[in-house]
Amino acid sequence: MSRNEWGKIKKQPTKTPSYQASYIGVDGRRHYAPHTFASKTFAQGWLAQERAYKERCTLSGERWKSPAERANE
Numbered sequence: 674m675s676r677n678e679w680g681k682i683k684k685q686p687t688k689t690p691s692y693q694a695s696y697i698g699v700d701g702r703r704h705y706a707p708h709t710f711a712s713k714t715f716a717q718g719w720l721a722q723e724r725a726y727k728e729r730c731t732l733s734g735e736r737w738k739s740p741a742e743r744a745n746e
Contacts, residue, residue, distance in 0.1 A: 704740050706740065
């Protein structure tokens with residue numbers, strides 16, 4: 674398992690490389706990417722996008738929505 678300064682990436686025990694990314698949201702709950710990633714780099718990219726979204730919401734006053742909530746819209 675890899676922990677960067679924001680979020681967590683866990684290598685899945687599968688035949689092909691697979692990485693699960695997650696982070697703690699503004700609601701205090703852990704949120705997972707909607708799918709696993711073929712590389713750690715792609716998982717890190719998803720975490721970076723989520724962090725940018727969180728910061729954008731904070732700065733603009735927009736209501737933050739979880740990845741699942743945004744996927745359902």
